[in-house]
Amino acid sequence: MGFLDVEDLKVHFPIRGGLLNRKIDAVRAVDGVSFSIEQGKTYGLVGESGSGKTTTGRAVIGLNNITAGKVFFEGNDLTDKKNKMLDVRKDIQMIFQDPYSSLNPKKRVIDIVAEPLRNYERLTKKEERYKVAELLEKVGLSPESILKYPHEFSGGQRQRIGIARAIALKPKLIIADEPVSALDVSVQAQVLNFMKDIQKELNLTYLFISHDLGIVKHMCDEIGIMYKGRYVEEGKTGDIFTNPQHIYTKRLVAAIPDIDPKNREKQKQFREEVQREYEESYESYFNEEGLAYGLKKISDTHAVALPEKG
Amino acid sequence: ACGGGETGEDDNGNQATEEEDRIYTIDDFNQVKTHEDGAEAIDGGVLNFGLVSDTAFEGTLNFNFYTGNPDVEIINWFDESLLAIDENYAYTQDGAATFEVDEDEGSMTFTIRDNVNWHDGEPVTAEDWLFSYEVIGHPDYDGIRYGSMFTIIEGMEAYNNEEADTISGIEVLDEKTLKITYDQFTPSLLASGVWAYAMPKHLFEDIPVADMSSHDLVRRNPVGMGPFKVDSIVPGESVTYVKNEDYWRGEPNLDGVTLRVVNPNVVVQSLRNGQIDLVNQFPADQYPENAEMSNVEFLASIDTAYTYIGFKLGTWDEEEREVVMDPDAKMADVELRRAMWHAVDNQTVGDRFYNGLRWNATTLIPPSHPDYHDETIEAPLYDVELANTILDEAGYEDVTGDGYREDPEGNELVINFASMSGGDTAEPLARYYIQSWDAIGLNVQLVEGRLMEFNNFYDRVEADDAAIDIYQGAWGVGSDVDPTGLYGRNAGFNYTRYASERNDELLAEGLSEEAFDESYRQDVYSEWQEYMVENIPAFPTLYRARLVAVNDRVQNYAVNFQAGHDIYRYELAVTQEDANAAE
Amino acid sequence: MDNLQKELDNKINNIEKSPSGVSIIWREIMRDKLALISLVFLLLVTTLVYGVSIFLDLDEIVKIDLFAIHEPPSSDFWLGTDYGGRDVFGQLIIGTRNSLTIGFLVTLMTGLIGVTFGLTAGFFGGHIDNIMMRVLDFFIILPFLMIVIVFVSIVPNYSIISFSLIMTAFLWMGIARLIRSKALQERELDYAQASKTLGTPRWKIMFGQVLPNVSSLIIVTMTLNLAANIGLESGLSFLGFGFPEETPSLGTLLSYARNPQTLENRWWIWMPAAILIFLLMLSVRNVGEALKRATDARQRRG
Amino acid sequence: MWKFIVRRLLIALPQILLLSVLVFLMAQMMPGDALSGLIDPNIDPAAIEAQRERLGLNDPWHIQYVDWITGVVTEGDLGRSFRYKMDVTEIIGQRLTNTFWLSLVTLIFTYLIAIPLGITSGRYNDTFRDQMITGYTYVGFATPLFIFALVALWILGFQFGWFPTGGSVSPGLTPGTFEYFLSRLHHLILPALSMALITTVNTVQYLRSEIIDTKQKDFIITARAKGASESRVYNRHILRNSLLPIAAFFGFEITGLIGGTIFVETIYSYPGMGQLFVESINLRDYSVVTAVVLLLGIASILGALLSDIILSLVDPRIRIK
Amino acid sequence: MDNKLLEIKNLKTSFRIKDDYYAAVDDVTLTVNKNEVLAIVGESGSGKSALAFSIMRLHNRAKIEGEVLFKENNIVELSPSKMNKLRGNDMAMIFQDPLTALNPLMTIEDQIGEALFLHNKKMSPKERRNKVIDLLNQVGIPRPDYTCDQFPHELSGGMRQRVMIAIAISNNPELLIADEPTTALDVTIQAQILDLIRDLKENMNAGIVLITHDLGVVAEMADRVAVMYAGEIVEIADVHTLFENPRHPYTRSLLNSVPSDGHEGKLHVIQGIVPSLKHLPRQGCRFSARMPWMDESVHEENPVLHEIAPGHHVRCTCHEHFYFPKESKEVQNDGIS
């Protein structure tokens, strides 16, 4: 057993309708996803909007009900309801996408950051203050901020308050759902740098969800590419970027704008090529429903969703 | 013609401010519209009649089925009793039918005049009259008229129980003659004790009795025999009438009448601007401000009603259907009751709350029955000192020193007073009584601390609710003076639950054979009034005037057409096409 | 360590607190002259009415005086007397107090029920929400005024408390619905989700996290409800389903105006009550609107 | 669409049933009944008691309820009024028409007032015009309907005599004639207007804030960017989108009217459902009370349904297939 | 150059906050040529949208000073009716959020049709519909006749953005302003939309102002780039110059902070935040606040936009000698006063 193992995870949302408002269908938001993460690494989850990235992350941390499949964290089955989970849960924390809505606007920083402490640790007021101040310093904010409200901070700062809250319980795994996509480039850099720093410092493991391939490339050791609730490709960062196998991955990679204007033409041609290939070979990559096939390993670290070849 | 002399003392009541305080007496009013300006009546014209009510009228437009007051006001315009009455509500021979009495046989024979016809031209026959008895006595009948007036007729109960197909006591002698034989023949019968409303049998014949009251003939196209015919009805709101040229007394002067419901709040304005000529009842509390209204004359008569304070003295035995006195009742001591009567200043109440349009009542037969009301009886008058003395002597003394008297045994005495809400002065009046009794050291409390809603009140008073010791009620007295229905031993409405042998005797005498002699009957009821003033199961508080406003253009109007002024509805006339507005 | 602690304490103690919600509201009201006047007026009336009524002898006020019926205002009776010879001014004071008491009671109780109900339904969602909403739907379709009138005529012991309870029983739905829809939104917001991942129990999230975020809404709604409730009470009294006269309310005084003579000739009985109701409702409304602006950053006046 | 309506009706059914039980029980709990008011020495109390027995008034409530509801469901028989001695259906029939017209005219006035005022106020917000209109809404909010109606009756009905002061039509006119129609209208105007003037303030305010809201929406900028003139932007985009919630409110407005009619009909002696209700409560005619409350409850349900349907018709976002 | 399509001179757009005016766009001077994509980049709040809105004169209540010359008209002073003739006809705009930018209650046909109708009243409804279908085809919507009758909420984000573009190009505008047209979209769709815009430029010879904060998009699309900071243009150059030889410290910071193959370890961080409108320094170099390590002169001087090479303008006094600190340690109290 590894650090985090997700096995054939399925999350379906019911669609209700009809006369009696019964369940008539389901959105297969996550439809059989498996991956595992090693401790101390950053695992990237990429895909277009609606592909089920967030749902996967939320299922792991327990915000979404799991329809089928298992999630093991350090060998504990998180899907087993009988498990005394509280203590395991404490080791998994989350950073949210929107730094504006993820902090309660009516609470002062101290209350926000101390919330997990109050749930799991009994601290005196003084200890708590000290602890919060310490956490704030760790994320690069002045301890004087503890009595301020979130709206008095910039986006980047707020995201760091969120991180301070997430690391308050010294978790082992942090699920970061698009932690920087609401931020400006310059601020993005701040947060990304900082996430890397504390990862080293606290030996954190990240499940890093993003649709920005540039950032994923920058941050992650391993990457899983999702499409319509399924994996299309998984591998080391290098595998994915230098040797994308699935047409969808290729398309994704090709779509990333190149920061160098000189490559403009090259990039355009590449993109056109991929597009052509995509149109030509779409059928050999997706089944009749337009979903991906199961993953095939093509190397130790690299797996691609390809049909069972006869 | 009317009594009401007891108000004579009014003037000595209170000091100088009378002018401002505007206190009136019943004597200030005529009962019949005067024609001072000497204007000539014109032919025709339409009279606008205001039916003062804050609710819509029900529209059960038939004497045999109606229940409420607004409806009867509407019916009176197009239908009438076959028998006429005088001011004491005794039958006269001036009506559409004449009668003969056979005291020995206990029967009456009625003859309907020849020219009495229904609005559709059919003659009113003895069959029609009989028919109304058959309908009211019918087991399916859904109205409320079936009562003692019918049960005393021979064979009526058998008919009602479906033991007989016909009413043996009622005979149709010929087309216009009807004879009714009674099991008990009492003087009451001659004082409006006969059901004298016929029903057009030729129209109603085929309608099942149960459906009659909601039938079009009752609701929308009623047919009567009165001076006016119903022309159109806006349900609940208004009725227009046209004259019945074929009316038996003669062709009416007016072309027609328009009746509409007028909310008491807008009566004054409607009268002022001439929208209505006439109202059935003018709200007395609005009179003082409008006494000088230039375009109308106010008329008044004494209402056949009085308010009273009743003392709960016993309970009702449902089995035996009779009153059972309770000697241990809280109010059992007549001296206590007397003191309470002395404690209230009804004269002032009448003057102040009602500007003299209600006045101190003395006996349980109101002056609306002038021949029977005995004004010589001296009822307890307002006298706080006397009240105190009476209580002291009767042993009601304040032994605990809390300002309230205890009963003779020294127990705390709290008298629970029930009074109903509704009406303009209900609240302050009840408060006033409590205050007055407070002043003689009696601790009187409103039951549950508030006035009771009408239905609740009667439900509980009727059920002899133990939480009620005394109550304030009002009775409308019947056209017959006989008070048995209210004070008899077997009367369910005898809410005070007072009974005594002497009372039984007196009441029986009033209905005895001798009582066909009017002066004998007067003596009996005088004695009864006196007896009740002595024993005080209840004491009357106020008599009232019924006020009516009439536009100047109206002629030949009397407050109470029925009560023998020799003026009849068909004679009503106006002096000009449109009503006068006030200046 | 100790040093650090001390230094920290120093730092922390030296900083000013940022303005909280209350002070923002306060600032907004101070800025809006009309709202300020209204607030002052409300406070004045409230304290006056509750204060003065302690010294008033209710029994004396509602004492019938046969010789002082319908007196116009004079030095004895500042606002004259009514048809029972009772002092209108005293009744006005007591009446205002009673009306306000009912207004406050009903507002508070509906607030309490509505907020709890709405928060629970909205926050838990799903089946719980479904069932609770059916209940709420049922109450909403009831023709409010009629049902209350029916109830009022049933209840044997009619007092301020029972009246307030009846009103409350059929008035809590508005705020419940509002809070529910807001709670439904709030619970989807990341901060509520975050609390879940932090191990905070649900009820704590509900009351500790979500509630403060809907509090401004609650305050605003309750303020506006207060005005509406005062109006409702007077309406019911006017229709004759109010209190007995020994418990005067503004509505009772107004209902005297149903008598046309009083309406036309004895203004002193009903006019002050009418004006007072008008002013009370207007002021509450003004304050409410200012609160609304305070809680809605977009509308804030600077 | 039909499915949706059917479903809504299905949900409404238990609501109506529950309402009927509640209403029936309440009526039972009222002290007294229609017969307890008959205190007339000329009537024998025993006859009244017999009548009670005959009408089943002495049965236990659930038996009475079942009797009643069976009648209602199987033959639309709402019982018989004790007071009017008539089928409740018939009484209500007359009153319902009156209230219907009153409500309709009120609604028309409400929107006639609300829409122009709301639009002006929203479009020119924070100008003098807006302040005047907002002032009106404040005053309207603070003036209880009954005070306003009373004063309106007094001034316009009596002092000026412009309008009749009671009833629904002048006596003696033949139904169906133009005169009759005019007279009805004449009787309606004052009650409807006073109700509308007071109740419309909410709509005005709502429309105003809705317009101010919509004004700031992105798609308004899009419209401007297309080159649409100011008036076109208002008429085609802002108005349409702001009126949507108002339209949806329409159904609920009906519910609101029910309360208003009680006051207005009482004050103007207008024989409609509201007046009938108050009368019947006072006279304990509880078959009528039950029926009125039940009917108006159903009207509320239908109103809500109507709102949903309207909304689904005008708002493509929630259009029901 | 007669190639000039739009010429902006000293444009200043101020908003009224309480009783004062604050300039969100300050002293902006630039030109847009035909058949050219001018990209405007900058952090959020730097005034990009405000500038675009000023060009279209879409601001509700803003004070606009300076000159915006477009087809011999000074837009700043044009009468509303004349402005309406220009808008949507000769100049058009695409907005950032395609959901809220479309009227939820109107069909796609009506919304595109309105743009046509407003500038060509003679067109019959039938013709209009055909033209709408044509336009939808042009922007690559698969089943235009079906989409015509749909409502915005029934379309995906990419489709909506295409509809927005269809509206914008319906009257063949000469100037197209695209305000962050792809921010809300997935990369694959972003690429398609950008292709579409590029085609426009080429096919219609239009001048395009592309507003974005994604430097990748700039690199792929732009012919020239203007960098905005705090309402001012701090640097303008053609795209190659700017990426290879950025002169303004802000430009350089921006470029450095993008994760790219170039730097593996830490990303460059610009300290502090863009000051809000009310807190803009009214004196001195606006960007200098975010370079606290520099000496004082930088903070005090009032830089002007000046040409340092042909077509390359910079608003900086220190562009020749400024430096980044070695250890980019973060300032604790950043941005909060």
Ligand SMILES: Nc1ncnc2c1ncn2[C@@H]1O[C@H](COP(=O)(O)OP(=O)(O)OP(=O)(O)O)[C@@H](O)[C@H]1O
């Ligand atoms: N609570 C829910 N109920 C119903 N459907 C849901 C729910 N949450 C998510 N979905 C659906 O599940 C699918 C996957 O959503 P998810 O949020 O996981 O996508 P994502 O990859 O995170 O997209 P994005 O990049 O936009 O955040 C979507 O189609 C979404 O509509």
Ligand SMILES: Nc1ncnc2c1ncn2[C@@H]1O[C@H](COP(=O)(O)OP(=O)(O)OP(=O)(O)O)[C@@H](O)[C@H]1O
């Ligand atoms: N209508 C307005 N009233 C007041 N201030 C405004 C208004 N519109 C914009 N601003 C302010 O002007 C400044 C520039 O805003 P603008 O929207 O142009 O930024 P931007 O560069 O487009 O940012 P983003 O990338 O977030 O769209 C900001 O500080 C903003 O708060």
Ligand SMILES: [Mg+2]
């Ligand atoms: Mg997501």
Ligand SMILES: [Mg+2]
């Ligand atoms: Mg912008």
